[in-house]
Amino acid sequence: MKEVQKAAFSFEQFKVPQFSYNENNNNGNNLKIGLEPRGTYNSKTGEFILSLNFISHNEDNLGNFIFQLNSIAVFKFESNIEYTEIPNYFYKNAIAIMFPYLRAFISTLTLQANTKLLKLGLMNLTGLEIPLKENISII
Template sequence: MEELQKAAFSFEQFKVSQFSYNENNDNGSGLKIGLEPRGTYNSKTGEFILNLNFISHNEDNLGNFIFQLNSIAVFKFESNIDYSNIPSFFYKNAIAIMFPYLRAFISTLTLQANTKLLKLGLMNLSGLEEPLKENVTVI
Protein backbone atom coordinates (compact mmCIF):
# COMPACT_ATOMS: atom_id res chain seq x y z
CA MET A 1 0.00 0.00 0.00
CA GLU A 2 1.28 3.43 -0.95
CA GLU A 3 1.80 6.06 1.75
CA LEU A 4 -0.28 9.23 1.42
CA GLN A 5 1.58 12.46 0.79
CA LYS A 6 0.73 15.71 2.55
CA ALA A 7 -0.79 18.47 0.46
CA ALA A 8 1.62 21.08 -0.87
CA PHE A 9 -0.50 23.94 0.54
CA SER A 10 -3.57 24.57 2.68
CA PHE A 11 -6.39 27.07 2.48
CA GLU A 12 -6.39 29.20 5.64
CA GLN A 13 -9.06 31.89 5.20
CA PHE A 14 -11.27 33.92 2.88
CA LYS A 15 -12.58 37.42 3.41
CA VAL A 16 -14.06 40.30 1.47
CA SER A 17 -12.06 43.39 2.30
CA GLN A 18 -14.11 45.89 0.30
CA PHE A 19 -17.16 45.91 -1.94
CA SER A 20 -19.55 48.28 -3.64
CA TYR A 21 -22.96 47.35 -4.99
CA ASN A 22 -25.25 49.51 -7.12
CA GLU A 23 -28.59 48.02 -8.04
CA ASN A 24 -28.95 47.30 -11.73
CA ASN A 25 -32.30 48.67 -12.93
CA ASP A 26 -31.60 48.11 -16.62
CA ASN A 27 -33.49 44.95 -17.58
CA GLY A 28 -32.47 44.88 -21.23
CA SER A 29 -28.73 45.02 -20.85
CA GLY A 30 -26.30 42.14 -20.59
CA LEU A 31 -23.80 41.94 -17.81
CA LYS A 32 -20.04 41.89 -18.34
CA ILE A 33 -17.75 40.70 -15.59
CA GLY A 34 -14.03 40.90 -15.04
CA LEU A 35 -11.64 39.19 -12.64
CA GLU A 36 -8.20 40.55 -11.78
CA PRO A 37 -5.90 38.32 -9.71
CA ARG A 38 -2.71 39.33 -7.90
CA GLY A 39 -0.73 37.77 -5.11
CA THR A 40 1.87 38.31 -2.42
CA TYR A 41 4.18 35.54 -1.26
CA ASN A 42 6.14 35.70 1.99
CA SER A 43 9.02 33.25 1.64
CA LYS A 44 9.83 33.37 5.37
CA THR A 45 6.38 32.36 6.59
CA GLY A 46 5.25 30.35 3.55
CA GLU A 47 2.08 32.45 3.33
CA PHE A 48 0.56 33.29 -0.05
CA ILE A 49 -2.12 36.01 -0.11
CA LEU A 50 -4.32 35.93 -3.18
CA ASN A 51 -6.32 39.06 -4.05
CA LEU A 52 -9.10 38.58 -6.57
CA ASN A 53 -10.91 41.69 -7.75
CA PHE A 54 -14.35 41.18 -9.25
CA ILE A 55 -15.95 43.88 -11.38
CA SER A 56 -19.31 43.79 -13.17
CA HIS A 57 -20.99 46.39 -15.30
CA ASN A 58 -23.72 46.78 -17.91
CA GLU A 59 -22.60 45.64 -21.33
CA ASP A 60 -23.67 48.91 -22.95
CA ASN A 61 -22.46 51.25 -20.19
CA LEU A 62 -18.89 50.41 -19.22
CA GLY A 63 -18.66 53.23 -16.69
CA ASN A 64 -21.71 52.07 -14.71
CA PHE A 65 -20.33 49.53 -12.28
CA ILE A 66 -22.85 47.26 -10.62
CA PHE A 67 -20.54 45.29 -8.39
CA GLN A 68 -16.94 45.94 -7.38
CA LEU A 69 -15.42 43.56 -4.88
CA ASN A 70 -11.95 42.87 -3.49
CA SER A 71 -11.60 39.44 -1.95
CA ILE A 72 -8.61 37.94 -0.16
CA ALA A 73 -7.67 34.31 0.36
CA VAL A 74 -4.74 33.16 2.46
CA PHE A 75 -2.89 29.96 1.62
CA LYS A 76 -0.10 28.40 3.63
CA PHE A 77 2.67 26.12 2.43
CA GLU A 78 3.80 23.38 4.83
CA SER A 79 7.44 24.26 4.61
CA ASN A 80 8.83 27.70 3.92
CA ILE A 81 9.73 27.12 0.30
CA ASP A 82 11.34 29.49 -2.14
CA TYR A 83 8.94 31.22 -4.55
CA SER A 84 10.51 29.43 -7.53
CA ASN A 85 9.63 26.07 -5.94
CA ILE A 86 5.89 26.73 -5.67
CA PRO A 87 4.18 23.97 -7.67
CA SER A 88 2.77 25.17 -11.00
CA PHE A 89 -0.66 23.72 -10.20
CA PHE A 90 -0.99 26.05 -7.20
CA TYR A 91 -2.00 29.13 -9.21
CA LYS A 92 -4.91 27.52 -11.03
CA ASN A 93 -6.08 25.59 -7.96
CA ALA A 94 -5.88 28.57 -5.58
CA ILE A 95 -8.24 30.58 -7.79
CA ALA A 96 -10.56 27.59 -8.17
CA ILE A 97 -10.66 27.11 -4.38
CA MET A 98 -11.38 30.78 -3.74
CA PHE A 99 -14.04 31.38 -6.41
CA PRO A 100 -16.98 29.53 -4.78
CA TYR A 101 -16.64 31.76 -1.70
CA LEU A 102 -16.69 34.87 -3.87
CA ARG A 103 -19.67 33.54 -5.84
CA ALA A 104 -21.60 32.74 -2.63
CA PHE A 105 -20.92 36.20 -1.20
CA ILE A 106 -22.26 37.96 -4.31
CA SER A 107 -25.34 35.74 -4.57
CA THR A 108 -26.17 36.06 -0.88
CA LEU A 109 -25.71 39.82 -0.83
CA THR A 110 -27.95 40.45 -3.83
CA LEU A 111 -30.56 38.00 -2.51
CA GLN A 112 -30.63 39.58 0.97
CA ALA A 113 -30.78 43.09 -0.53
CA ASN A 114 -34.00 42.00 -2.29
CA THR A 115 -32.70 43.27 -5.63
CA LYS A 116 -32.08 41.60 -8.95
CA LEU A 117 -30.24 38.40 -8.01
CA LEU A 118 -26.71 38.25 -9.36
CA LYS A 119 -25.99 34.55 -9.61
CA LEU A 120 -22.67 33.56 -11.13
CA GLY A 121 -22.56 30.19 -12.83
CA LEU A 122 -19.66 27.83 -13.18
CA MET A 123 -16.74 29.45 -14.93
CA ASN A 124 -13.53 28.25 -16.51
CA LEU A 125 -10.93 30.19 -14.54
CA SER A 126 -7.83 28.60 -16.06
CA GLY A 127 -7.21 31.79 -18.07
CA LEU A 128 -6.44 33.61 -14.80
CA GLU A 129 -3.41 31.44 -14.04
CA GLU A 130 -0.94 33.43 -16.15
CA PRO A 131 -2.15 36.88 -15.02
CA LEU A 132 -1.74 35.72 -11.41
CA LYS A 133 1.79 34.47 -12.03
CA GLU A 134 2.67 37.82 -13.61
CA ASN A 135 1.23 39.81 -10.69
CA VAL A 136 2.93 38.20 -7.69
CA THR A 137 5.07 40.19 -5.29
CA VAL A 138 7.61 38.24 -3.25
CA ILE A 139 8.67 39.49 0.18
Protein backbone atom coordinates in the same frame (compact mmCIF):
# COMPACT_ATOMS: atom_id res chain seq x y z
CA MET B 1 -1.30 0.21 -1.00
CA LYS B 2 0.03 3.70 -1.71
CA GLU B 3 0.35 6.19 1.09
CA VAL B 4 -1.58 9.41 0.70
CA GLN B 5 0.73 12.38 0.32
CA LYS B 6 0.00 15.53 2.26
CA ALA B 7 -0.90 18.56 0.14
CA ALA B 8 1.82 21.12 -0.60
CA PHE B 9 -0.41 23.98 0.59
CA SER B 10 -3.53 24.58 2.65
CA PHE B 11 -6.36 27.09 2.43
CA GLU B 12 -6.38 29.24 5.57
CA GLN B 13 -9.06 31.91 5.13
CA PHE B 14 -11.25 33.97 2.80
CA LYS B 15 -12.45 37.52 3.37
CA VAL B 16 -13.97 40.44 1.52
CA PRO B 17 -12.46 43.64 2.92
CA GLN B 18 -14.14 45.95 0.40
CA PHE B 19 -17.12 45.85 -1.94
CA SER B 20 -19.56 48.18 -3.66
CA TYR B 21 -22.99 47.29 -5.05
CA ASN B 22 -25.17 49.67 -7.05
CA GLU B 23 -28.48 48.09 -8.03
CA ASN B 24 -29.51 51.19 -10.02
CA ASN B 25 -26.87 50.48 -12.66
CA ASN B 26 -28.37 47.07 -13.46
CA ASN B 27 -30.62 47.86 -16.43
CA GLY B 28 -30.45 44.69 -18.48
CA ASN B 29 -29.40 41.10 -18.78
CA ASN B 30 -26.16 41.61 -20.73
CA LEU B 31 -23.82 41.47 -17.77
CA LYS B 32 -20.08 41.63 -18.34
CA ILE B 33 -17.70 40.61 -15.61
CA GLY B 34 -13.99 40.95 -15.08
CA LEU B 35 -11.59 39.22 -12.72
CA GLU B 36 -8.15 40.58 -11.83
CA PRO B 37 -5.85 38.31 -9.78
CA ARG B 38 -2.80 39.42 -7.80
CA GLY B 39 -0.62 37.64 -5.31
CA THR B 40 1.87 38.28 -2.52
CA TYR B 41 4.22 35.59 -1.30
CA ASN B 42 6.14 35.71 1.96
CA SER B 43 9.01 33.20 1.73
CA LYS B 44 9.79 33.51 5.46
CA THR B 45 6.33 32.41 6.60
CA GLY B 46 5.26 30.37 3.56
CA GLU B 47 2.10 32.47 3.27
CA PHE B 48 0.59 33.29 -0.13
CA ILE B 49 -2.10 35.98 -0.23
CA LEU B 50 -4.28 35.83 -3.33
CA SER B 51 -6.31 38.95 -4.15
CA LEU B 52 -9.09 38.59 -6.69
CA ASN B 53 -10.89 41.73 -7.81
CA PHE B 54 -14.34 41.19 -9.31
CA ILE B 55 -16.01 43.87 -11.45
CA SER B 56 -19.39 43.68 -13.19
CA HIS B 57 -21.22 46.13 -15.43
CA ASN B 58 -23.85 46.13 -18.15
CA GLU B 59 -22.55 45.60 -21.66
CA ASP B 60 -24.17 48.84 -22.88
CA ASN B 61 -23.18 50.93 -19.84
CA LEU B 62 -19.46 50.35 -19.37
CA GLY B 63 -18.79 53.35 -17.12
CA ASN B 64 -21.24 52.43 -14.36
CA PHE B 65 -20.33 49.41 -12.30
CA ILE B 66 -22.94 47.19 -10.70
CA PHE B 67 -20.59 45.27 -8.44
CA GLN B 68 -17.00 45.92 -7.44
CA LEU B 69 -15.44 43.57 -4.95
CA ASN B 70 -11.97 42.92 -3.57
CA SER B 71 -11.57 39.47 -2.05
CA ILE B 72 -8.58 37.91 -0.34
CA ALA B 73 -7.67 34.27 0.25
CA VAL B 74 -4.73 33.18 2.37
CA PHE B 75 -2.87 29.98 1.58
CA LYS B 76 -0.07 28.46 3.64
CA PHE B 77 2.67 26.20 2.37
CA GLU B 78 3.68 23.29 4.59
CA SER B 79 7.30 24.38 4.72
CA ASN B 80 8.76 27.79 4.04
CA ILE B 81 9.75 27.29 0.44
CA GLU B 82 11.27 29.74 -1.99
CA TYR B 83 9.01 31.37 -4.57
CA THR B 84 10.63 29.40 -7.40
CA GLU B 85 9.71 26.13 -5.64
CA ILE B 86 5.97 26.81 -5.65
CA PRO B 87 4.35 24.07 -7.76
CA ASN B 88 2.86 25.24 -11.06
CA TYR B 89 -0.52 23.71 -10.25
CA PHE B 90 -0.87 25.99 -7.22
CA TYR B 91 -1.84 29.09 -9.21
CA LYS B 92 -4.70 27.44 -11.07
CA ASN B 93 -5.91 25.53 -8.01
CA ALA B 94 -5.76 28.53 -5.65
CA ILE B 95 -8.10 30.52 -7.89
CA ALA B 96 -10.42 27.51 -8.26
CA ILE B 97 -10.52 27.04 -4.47
CA MET B 98 -11.27 30.73 -3.86
CA PHE B 99 -13.93 31.32 -6.52
CA PRO B 100 -16.86 29.44 -4.88
CA TYR B 101 -16.49 31.65 -1.79
CA LEU B 102 -16.57 34.77 -3.97
CA ARG B 103 -19.59 33.47 -5.90
CA ALA B 104 -21.46 32.64 -2.67
CA PHE B 105 -20.73 36.09 -1.22
CA ILE B 106 -22.15 37.86 -4.27
CA SER B 107 -25.25 35.66 -4.47
CA THR B 108 -25.97 35.94 -0.75
CA LEU B 109 -25.49 39.70 -0.69
CA THR B 110 -27.84 40.37 -3.60
CA LEU B 111 -30.40 37.88 -2.21
CA GLN B 112 -30.36 39.43 1.28
CA ALA B 113 -30.57 42.95 -0.18
CA ASN B 114 -33.84 41.87 -1.85
CA THR B 115 -32.65 43.13 -5.22
CA LYS B 116 -32.16 41.41 -8.54
CA LEU B 117 -30.23 38.26 -7.71
CA LEU B 118 -26.74 38.21 -9.19
CA LYS B 119 -25.96 34.51 -9.51
CA LEU B 120 -22.67 33.56 -11.13
CA GLY B 121 -22.52 30.21 -12.86
CA LEU B 122 -19.61 27.87 -13.17
CA MET B 123 -16.69 29.43 -14.95
CA ASN B 124 -13.48 28.20 -16.52
CA LEU B 125 -10.84 30.19 -14.64
CA THR B 126 -7.73 28.58 -16.13
CA GLY B 127 -7.08 31.75 -18.14
CA LEU B 128 -6.38 33.64 -14.88
CA GLU B 129 -3.29 31.56 -14.11
CA ILE B 130 -0.96 33.60 -16.35
CA PRO B 131 -2.19 37.05 -15.15
CA LEU B 132 -1.74 35.84 -11.56
CA LYS B 133 1.85 34.73 -12.22
CA GLU B 134 2.57 38.12 -13.80
CA ASN B 135 1.18 40.05 -10.79
CA ILE B 136 3.00 38.51 -7.84
CA SER B 137 5.13 40.42 -5.38
CA ILE B 138 7.57 38.60 -3.13
CA ILE B 139 8.29 39.67 0.41
